Amino acid sequence: MPQAPSCATSRDHGTAPGGVRRLILGDVPDDCLFCRIVSGDLPATVIWEDDHTIVFRDIEPQAPTHVLVIPREHQPNAAASTQANPAVTSALVAAAAAVAEQEGLDGNYRMVFNTGSGAGQSVFHTHLHVLGGRDLTWPPG
Ligand code: 5GP
Ligand code: ZN
Numbered sequence: 001m002p003q004a005p006s007c008a009t010s011r012d013h014g015t016a017p018g019g020v021r022r023l024i025l026g027d028v029p030d031d032c033l034f035c036r037i038v039s040g041d042l043p044a045t046v047i048w049e050d051d052h053t054i055v056f057r058d059i060e061p062q063a064p065t066h067v068l069v070i071p072r073e074h075q076p077n078a079a080a081s082t083q084a085n086p087a088v089t090s091a092l093v094a095a096a097a098a099v100a101e102q103e104g105l106d107g108n109y110r111m112v113f114n115t116g117s118g119a120g121q122s123v124f125h126t127h128l129h130v131l132g133g134r135d136l137t138w139p140p141g
Contacts, residue, residue, distance in 0.1 A: 034125035052091035064133030
């Protein structure tokens with residue numbers, strides 16, 4: 001079973017007695033790429049911001065419009081974000097719809113949460129892909 005990188009869950013807080021790793025869920029990892037974009041440490045083409053979300057263009061676009069909608073709060077995937085705060089997931093979808101409109105996608109776009117490395121997730125900070133501007137086939141490749 002492939003293991004997610006260490007930034008997937010939380011910062012490592014050392015080893016407790018008995019050799020159990022001490023992890024604090026929801027803590028912000030120093031090495032999370034998307035946390036660095038949220039903090040402004042790493043540049044990105046940001047096209048939307050609100051209280052819960054930031055939206056920026058994917059560095060390797062798979063469609064004429066390909067943006068990533070991410071929560072400001074670090075969680076490793078959409079299920080974890082929803083468990084921590086369901087309002088965040090709602091905000092992600094609302095931001096995706098607003099950006100799709102802003103991009104002129106005319107109601108035709110795809111939203112994707114890849115979850116787990118086996119499903120293609122490579123960055124373990126929740127992100128919603130929004131793709132559009134071309135015909136999108138199904139099943140996805
Ligand atoms: P995943 O494969 O985890 O579902 O999606 C991660 C996405 O992040 C990929 O589509 C990838 O192109 C994008 N990405 C990875 N690194 C960067 C970066 O530094 N900047 C931006 N804007 N996108 C990135
Ligand atoms: Zn993060």
